[in-house]
Amino acid sequence: MKRPQFTPERSCLFVVALSGLIIGALLFSSLIRSVGNISSFGLCSFASAKARAAAEYAATPTQLQSILHYATSKIVPQQSLAEISVTFDVLKTRSPCNFLVFGLGFDSLMWTSLNPHGTTLFLEEDPKWVQTIVKNTPTLNAHTVQYLTQLKEADSLLKTYRSEPLCSPSKAYLRGNYKCRLALTGLPDEVYDKEWDLIMIDAPRGYFPEAPGRMAAIFSAAVMARKRKGSGVTHVFLHDVNRRVEKMFAVEFLCRKYLVKAVGRLWHFEIPPAANAASEWSRLSSAKTLGGARLTVRCGSGRFLIDAKIGQDHGSLIWLRLSDELELWRAPSVHVKNYIRSYTFS
Known part of the structure; x- marks a missing residue:
């Protein structure tokens, strides 16, 4: 994830908008759930039940920390408000959910806050950057991961992956798949053991030849989505599609037919599990x-x-x-x- 630069004017406007977004999420979540609870209250138990509901759906400590953080900070997330809103719209309907984020940065506290009571896991390549971010926000669930590719290999990887059977869509898997260079094999067990409802790809770095590039992250996200056994689609969000490699690998592995929205430098895909195709074929x-x-x-x-x-x-x-x-x-x-x-x- 790139380290962004900001102007005071942009930071001020963005902080106001972002704080409003988080507060709106809290109000929206509380309102929807509370209305459902109130309908079942009896007159005698109304007061106590309402108090229990208020406690149950009160803002989490992470959400309160997020509001305070963005309200007092001049540093804002890398994505624009319009781009953030694409993911937020999905979180409003899917949260609490399993949300996997490739990248750790100034937006990480926001993503965790927008998925209250869900699992939000961050994967970051730079151990020092993890320490820097987590030091100020220890509630974040972040892991350091190692990538075995370099951006300068992107064209070669795209040309040669088909020659390896374990890279093919029907046979690809991640944990222990050392024959496919695009498969991320060194991730924490939690990544492999969970099914992820949302996957955000905003890392690793991909703007100089020796950088890891996002080739393996894109491929692995596609494999996770296709292997899904639960109901529904996997929402995959890819940032920086203005860059050649991101766009090239997205079209190859996430496929344009699953692209449902494009805003700024962000593409949103809805990828069905392979099992859905089997059912439809039947x-x-x-x-x-x-x-x-x-x-x-x-x-x-x-x-x-x-x-x-x-x-x-x-x-x-x-x-x-x-x-x-x-x-x-x-x-x-x-x-x-x-x-x-x-x-x-x-």
């Missing part, structure tokens, strides 16, 4: 089969030559059954052409 397996094909399928900048069957569902939706993995596209036929570069029916 439902469509009786659809009219148009024939087998040898396809070159494009996901972003990648080209994959695969065997597939093409089918049609209700005349407007296309499904693809790939031979080496279970993947599904359901979109108007004209849109599917964006993914198919060339094909010949067998």
